[in-house]
Amino acid sequence: MRKTVVMGFIGTVLDYAGRGSQRWEKWRPTVGLCQQPDLLVHRLELLHDSRSRGLFERIRNDVATISPGTEVVSVEVNLQNPWDFEEVYGALHDYAHGYAVDTENEDYLVHITTGTHVAQICWFLLAESRYLPARLLQTSPPKKREGEDVAGSYTLIDLDLSRYDKIATRFAQERDESVSFLKSGIATRNARFNRMIEQIERVAVRSKAPMLFCGPTGAGKSFLARRVYEMRRSRHQLAGRFVEVNCATLRGDSAMSALFGHVKGAFTGAQTERAGLLRSADGGLLFLDEIGELGLDEQAMLLKAIEEKRFFPLGGDREVESDFQLIAGTVRDLRQWVAEGRFREDLYARINLWTYTLPGLAERPEDIEPNLEFELARYAREQGEQVRFNVEARRAYLKFATSADARWSGNFRELSASVTRLATLAEAGRISVAEVEEETTRLRQGWQDTSTSELDTLLGEAVDQLDLFDKLQLESVLRVCRHANSLSEAGRRLFGASRLEKASSNDADRLRKYLARFGLDWRQIQSAHT
Incomplete structure (x- = not known):
């Protein structure tokens, strides 16, 4: 069974109840926690200064009377100012740092009822950060009822907030x-x-x-x-x-x-x-x-x-x-x-x-439909006019917008502009198939002019014979070539991984052969960029 270890300050006010037998009639938090019937304290580590040595001895003797199995340990800590946060935290941090923690065999509790408010805050910070792997222990005086046990009560506070359903929720x-x-x-x-x-x-x-x-x-x-x-x-x-x-x-x-x-x-x-x-x-x-x-x-x-x-x-x-x-x-x-x-x-x-x-719109085709509603709602707020798609028009626009032909090179700004044009041209607040066909033609033309102009320049009409896969791959290769100073440099960037698997590599030759498949060469590509 794991042993229970409690650490805390001696309460120079609360724990002092005189030297006579009347002290047993008063609630003393440190003594009281050892009187709890369902809390067996195996070791009690009490922090105090040199002026409280006498009080420590009295508490240790009293604990021995009521709980003989509890070992009471003196930890002398002399603070110049117990209300100085920096000094108190430093002292408790040093104490925790030097403590031989054995979580497999011992369960640690920190008694926060005694000590200054500054000390209580410092205990909390050390426990909450798990620098000191302990739960907080709070004791309370007995309610003033005749015949009430002076031991009082206690509460355990586990700072793992995920254990508390309401807080976690x-x-x-x-x-x-x-x-x-x-x-x-x-x-x-x-x-x-x-x-x-x-x-x-x-x-x-x-x-x-x-x-x-x-x-x-x-x-x-x-x-x-x-x-x-x-x-x-x-x-x-x-x-x-x-x-x-x-x-x-x-x-x-x-x-x-x-x-x-x-x-x-x-x-x-x-x-x-x-x-x-x-x-x-x-x-x-x-x-x-x-x-x-x-x-x-x-x-x-x-x-x-x-x-x-x-x-x-x-x-x-x-x-x-x-x-x-x-x-x-x-x-x-x-x-x-x-x-x-x-x-x-x-x-x-x-x-x-x-x-x-952040992924572009072409990488998130499933987001085009919800963004249509968002853009129409924004148009309504800005223009004070509700505009909607006809069923057929909406279906036609989404089919085009989510197809492989839709480049969306301007991403969400381009989609916003497209919806704004459709809403502006709509008659009686309804976007028809005619407006959608006109808009998709406009978008196709814009993408052809901007995205494929380099391929058009290099390949002419032959670009129409390429699959979309080859177009996209070739455009990526051309972008690398555009930023490279030589055919060899471009080859090293393009074949940086696969070249390591070859006994001898000729990156320039591999790139030259790839370009030749489309009737291109390095000089031709460089001329197109000047």
């Missing part, structure tokens, strides 16, 4: 509400995206660390960043503003000035001081969209601002402070950009703690 409800809040406006039936949203919610509530949202333009990075801000603000975890910056619009000195501010006279035209966007986000959330577009100098200053919460304004010699949470967004492959020297490795490591890739 409430936590689950709050978690669901948070996820619901975060997903507000994100109509999704995609299981993977749902799991991603749930994890983002957990991270956002528990951590101020930077987050990185990757994904194509229009996938919802900005929207999700704002929802994270609104959720944290609703929980009083942020008090400042939401500041959004599109880094692609920042260049040169104007980028430095916009982000970090400048002092008066920092450059020609700087007639007044400027605070900068990082200072504007103090206490709030800073969303740096397209962070990959920042120059290397701005990246270096941003890293310092993230790590130290301090930075120099442009032209200034005195640091300013700003404590903000950062969410970054990018459409780029930042790992590739690090390899190419276009993005700082140390900054990438700093913002890559929580990275989430």
Whole structure:
């Protein structure tokens, strides 16, 4: 059977009841817990200072009288100020750190009735963090009834809140509400995206660390960043503003000035001081969209601002402070950009703690239908007019929108624009098959002009003879070629895994043969990019 070990302070007021026999008529919490009929204390560790040695001896003798099997241990702790939180926590932390815990054979309880309120709080923190693997023990005096036993009563408090059904239910409800809040406006039936949203919610509530949202333009990075801000603000975890910056619009000195501010006279035209966007986000959330577009100098200053919460304004010699949470967004492959020297490795490591890739609309065809309703509802709010699909029109639009021919290169922004056009052209609030056919033709033309223009240029009419599989694969290969300096470099990137299995590899020759299947060569591809 596991032994029960109780640790706690001697109560210099509550445990002192004089030296005479009258002390047995009074409730003493430390003695009383050893008088409980259903609580057998095997070892009682009492913390006290040197001035309470006499009181400790009296308690030990009294416990020996009522509970001979209880070992009472003296732990002398001399505190200069028992109300000083730092000193008390430090002393109890040292005590817990040096304690020979044996959870297989002993069950630990911390008596929180005695000691100052500061000591009780410190006990709680050590137990709640599981630094001290113990439950809390609270004793209470007897109710004032004639003939009542002076032992009083006790309560055990297990800080594993999952054991408490009502609390666990409430936590689950709050978690669901948070996820619901975060997903507000994100109509999704995609299981993977749902799991991603749930994890983002957990991270956002528990951590101020930077987050990185990757994904194509229009996938919802900005929207999700704002929802994270609104959720944290609703929980009083942020008090400042939401500041959004599109880094692609920042260049040169104007980028430095916009982000970090400048002092008066920092450059020609700087007639007044400027605070900068990082200072504007103090206490709030800073969303740096397209962070990959920042120059290397701005990246270096941003890293310092993230790590130290301090930075120099442009032209200034005195640091300013700003404590903000950062969410970054990018459409780029930042790992590739690090390899190419276009993005700082140390900054990438700093913002890559929580990275989430938001899937584009083409990867979530099951979400097109619920988003139709969302976009129609938004149109109704903004225009004050209800518009609906006819049954046949809705069926035709969904069939096209979820087909392999639907590129949705602009993602949700493009879907929103498409629904807006349909709603605007609808007669009498009804979208007909005619409007759907006109809209799908418009979308097809737009995707052909933007997505297949490179293949059209290279292959001409032969592109129509390719399967969709070959088109998509070839487009991916061409993207790699476009960013490579040579045929060999492109081959190494494309065959980086399979080349390791070959005794001798000629990546350039493999790529040359693949391109030749479509009548293409390296020089032809490079000419198309110049």
